[in-house]
Amino acid sequence: MLDKLNKLFSGITIIITFWGLFWLLNGLDKFFNGSFQPNLEPFSTNSVLISPDGENRIIYESHPMETVGWFGINRDAKMIGYFNRLGLNKQIALSCLYFLASIEIIIGIAFIYSLFTKEKRNKIIRLTFKISMAVFFGFSIFDILFGDRMELWEHGTFLILATIHYVYILFAVPGKEFDQLKGTTTFVLTQMRDKILEPKID
Structure with a gap:
């Protein structure tokens, strides 16, 4: 019974579900501002x-x-304020916002899709994590340019979290990248061990 529950609620499944809902709801939230x-x-x-x-x-x-209304945070006003600082009009700000929202929804759907497919599942998971890290990296640069330290803290935290989950997935779902990472890690640890155990010559 416990084995079945552990298999049903695996760590990977929970992580993938979290990121799927995270991106999907964040993307949809940008279209519903109340x-x-x-x-x-x-x-x-x-x-x-x-x-x-x-x-x-x-x-x-x-x-x-x-x-x-149905919303998490009103992104319209915030995005318009950002672009006003650059002298860009409202339509450009909203176009960029909804473009980013569409990307987030696609990422969320890709994560959720990977839960139900067996063909190329591992490749889809690794790719969506890479895209997630790239998006958070882009958001962080955007936050630095506009001086929004709170958003920078938030996006930086999610970037670290996505990276940790990506590495966990690499170890849990072996592939070519895992083998390369494993080889590099083993080499570095071996060098450190040899350095520590190297006899000292007086």
Whole structure:
């Protein structure tokens, strides 16, 4: 029973599912930004103005504006702001945003597809991880150019995570790249061992 569960919920399957949903949902999120509306609920009141006649009547309330709808983060406004700094108009910003979103959706579909196919499965997995790392690398360069340190931290973290998972996949799913990596690693470790064990000559 435990063996069946371990095989069903293998580490590789969980990792691939995570990245598939990660890219798919992130890509779709860029197409669903919600709408910017005032939050008029009583609990959202920021401040009030009281009437000066001593009756403590509220004559003015300040409420925040919030994004409402199916969304993770409103990328439209953020991307437009980035491109405004370069003097580029809104349409160019949105075109780039939706192009990136389409790439993310394709990557997500490729990850999920690899869960259900046996033909060239390992090659698809390795390729999608390489593309993922390339995308995060590109995002990081973009963040540096626009001075967004929070996004740089986030994309840099995901780049490291994708690299770790890629190496794990290489070891778990052997192939030509694994053999090369294994050979290089073995050579380096052997050199280090020989250096440590080398007798000292006085």
